[in-house]
Amino acid sequence: MSEVFNSYEVEFEKYQQQVCSLIQQIQINKSDEALIEIDSIFSDLQNCLQQMDIESASIAVSDRQELKNKVKRYKSETETLKKQFRILQDEIVSQKTKDSLFGEQDNQQIQFINTQDKLVKQTLQLEEAKKVCFEIESISNNIQVQLKSQSDTLDRNINKMPEIQYDLGESNSRLSRIQSKMREHKIIFLIVLAIFLTGISIVLVYKYA
16 A cells, blocks of 8 residues: 555544534634635645546556545545535525615525525535436446457457367377377387297296206
């Protein structure tokens, strides 16, 4: 595992915790300073993600996929935080607009602002849904590529089967011929040995008779 990646990961988690804390703070006191600070921290978060992305592409292949999955998860978490922040930011801006218009505008204008808030929320939801669809499409394309590769490999192996079977048949035939010759040589050796021993016996009989 890359130590450089781990250092960016620690920074990312630190910034992530700061954002969560500031979001809670904004929900309580509607602080403009906190809104500005979160914008700055999101910039740091994005920089960490870019550095982790670069680092994950430069390490060994065996660890690369694990780090890429982490980066993908961190990006998703960051987008979720951004979505929460945008919703909260729009609510604060809308509320301040309502407060400034209170007593000066009639109910029709306030209703228009409420409708605008709903449209903003619906737009954010639509963007999130589109993002999910794109991720599903990307996963589907990756699966199709993997299946195509596996299918091609299987086809190549199937095409090699006749050649492998032929080679096995040829090897078995050669082995049978070798075994047959070995049996022939053994029989010839036994015959020669028997003749040799018989000759020695005859010589010995004539010599000592």
